[in-house]
Amino acid sequence: MQDHITPRRVVILGGGFAGLFAARALRKSPVAVxxxxxxxxxxxxxxxxxxxxxxxxxxxxxxxxxxxxxxxxNVRCVLAEATDVDADARLVHARRPGGGVVQLPYDDLIVAVGMRQSYFGHDEFAAHAPGMKTLDDALDIRRRIYRAFEMAETAANDRERKRWLTFALVGGGPTGVELAGQIREIAGHTLDREFRRLDPAHARVLLFEGSDAVLGGFGPALAHRAARSLQHLGVELHLGTRVTDIDAHGLTVRDRDGRTTRFGARTVLWTAGVEAPPIAAALARATGAEQDRAGRILVEPDLTVPGRPEIRVTGDVMSLDGLPGLAEVAMQSGAYAGRSVRHAVEGRTKKPKPFKYVDLGSAAYIARGRAVVKAGPVHLTGFTGWLAWLFIHLAFLTGFRSRLGAVLGWSVAFATSSRRERACTMTDTEVPAARAVGPKTSPPS
Ligand SMILES: Cc1cc2nc3c(=O)[nH]c(=O)nc-3n(C[C@H](O)[C@H](O)[C@H](O)COP(=O)(O)OP(=O)(O)OC[C@H]3O[C@@H](n4cnc5c(N)ncnc54)[C@H](O)[C@@H]3O)c2cc1C
Incomplete structure (x- = not known):
């Protein structure tokens, strides 16, 4: 029961698009978020x-x-990982980094924890093929890409050099397509004339996809254009293939006829699937909610968990009418959940209208001057698609300084093919191997 002194407590799990838009919708409400x-x-x-x-x-x-x-x-931020929910006591259990537990009581709970990379039951692949969901993943991938060229330069023989210059991407959705295009651009333009023993342009980029098309979600026409653009860039497409094994030296794939092929590649990147983080299963156990195959929580049309009107699930981790895992779905559902709580606080008794997603379209970047954009009947490709892509991403990027920085980064990359953010650290085990072939130097005095 709410008294007049303690404001209603709203706990939001996750500060991604859905969590942020939920918090923003509650900005002017007399609640403690x-x-x-x-x-x-x-x-x-x-x-x-x-x-x-x-x-x-x-x-x-x-x-x-x-x-x-x-x-x-009215918003407080807590750095912790939610591990469990006690739905009867209305309490979230969370773990602080480095140890220690926090308990967070709530009157309303908004779950917006997103999805994580899935290896379809082969978690052992993760050690050799990082996914791309977090900032750490992106920095790890940056290190692996640039390290591969460094290692190729000092490779002991041609076979080893070829392996370092072969990049394999698993998953032909937007992320796999975008990364494949980027690596070919790095090889063909960014690193031009920087190496002495190798030509980076010889780098092979292999893209493996289980279905018959890359960017299948964009429809056959755009998928076909995207495939052509990738091939024009020099990306080798392997459609209708399933990866059966990955290790430090490459991967094995099986095609539809059951034939297996081994590819040597020292850099393998995984963008193939997603699954719900463990807190979703904990929530399902605590509330009796159902989960779909990827672990998303099935919600009512007003985004509440069945039988628990005080718990709402939003963004990628919500399962409703097959809505896709897109930033716009997360923003709209987060804002809807925040508004629903606000209406309840304001004492509106009318049941909220069901959540309705307004489809603003989707876009994928292929390379400099090439992107595909699908917004209802409007389909854009090539340079116009790329311009639309630029505009959409600038509009949604958080913060003026980020936008300014992005415009600068894109201008440099577009005008000169160079990349301003190539700095990355190499691990101890890899650097000595590269150093061993260099000219002998005396130790610093
Ligand atoms: C590489 C990549 C490219 C993409 N490109 C596009 C695109 O071009 N267009 C598009 O529309 N969408 C794109 N998406 C999808 C889009 O980013 C997601 O749909 C969107 O981020 C989902 O928002 P969310 O708030 O549900 O989840 P997220 O943005 O994933 O946020 C979830 C938050 O919850 C936190 N969290 C997770 N578990 C816990 C826990 N147990 N306790 C506390 N916090 C937790 C995470 O740290 C994270 O901050 C892309 C996604 C990826 C990974």
């Missing part, structure tokens, strides 16, 4: 591949959550 996230930043995932490929810096795609919400005086 707690945003819990296991990272201290809000991440613009659609530009992760640009950070991974060195066009944008990590600061341009990730903003401190506290800074983003600093004018929301």
């Amino acid at each position: 707690t945003v819990v996230d296991r990272h201290a930043h809000h991440l613009f995932q659609p530009l992760l591949y640009q950070c991974a490929s060195g066009i944008l810096s990590e600061g341009q795609i990730a903003q401190p959550l506290r800074a983003v919400l600093r004018r929301h005086h």
Whole structure:
């Protein structure tokens, strides 16, 4: 029961698009909002591949959550990972980084924890083939891409050099397509004339996809255009193939006829699937909610969990009418959940209208001057698609400084093919191998 002194407590799990838009919708409400996230930043995932490929810096795609919400005086940010929900006691259990537990009581709970990379039951692939969902993933991929060229330069023989110069991407959705295009551009343009023993343009980029098309979600015409653009860039498409094994030296794939082929590749990147994080299963156990095959929570049309009107699920981790995992779905559902709580606080008794997603379309970047955009009947490709892509991403990027930085990064990359953000660290085990072939130098005095 609510008294007049303690404001209603709203706990939001996740500070991604859905969580942020829920918090923003509650900005002027007399409620105490707690945003819990296991990272201290809000991440613009659609530009992760640009950070991974060195066009944008990590600061341009990730903003401190506290800074983003600093004018929301009713919002407190908590750095912790939610591990369990006690639905009867209305309590979230969370783990702080480095140890220690926090308990967060709520009157309303908004779950916006997104999805994580799935390896379809082969978690052992993760050690050799990082996914791309977090900032750490993007920085790891950046390191692997640029390291591969360094290692190829000092490789002991041709066979080894070829392996370092072969990049395999698993998954032909937007992320796989974007990364494949970026690596070919790095090889063909960015690194031009930088190496002495190899020609980076000889790098092979292989893209493996289980279905018959890349970017299948964009429809056959755009998928066909995207495939042509990729092939024009020099990306080798392997459609209708399933990866059966990955190790440090390459991967094995099986085609539809059951034939298996081994490809040597020292860099394998995984963008093939997603699954719900463990907190979704904990919520399902606590509330009796159903989960779909990927672990998303099935919700009512008003985004509440069946039988629990105080718990709403939004964004990628919600399962409703087959809505796709897109930033716009997350923003609209987060804002809807925040507004529903606001209406309840204002004492509106009328049941809210069901959540209705307004489809604003989707876009995928292929390379400099090439993108595909689908917005209802409007289909754009090539340079016009690329211009539309630029405009959409600038409009949604959080913070003026990030936008300015992105415009600068894109201008440099477009005008000169160079990338401003190539700095990355190499691990101890890899650097000595590269050093061994260099000229002998005396130790510093
Ligand atoms: C590489 C990539 C490219 C993409 N490109 C596009 C695109 O071009 N267009 C488009 O529309 N969409 C794109 N998407 C999808 C889009 O980014 C997602 O749909 C959107 O981010 C979902 O928002 P969300 O808030 O539901 O989840 P997220 O943005 O994933 O946010 C979830 C948040 O919850 C936090 N979290 C997770 N578990 C816990 C826990 N247990 N406790 C506390 N915090 C937790 C995470 O740290 C994260 O901050 C892309 C996604 C990726 C990965």
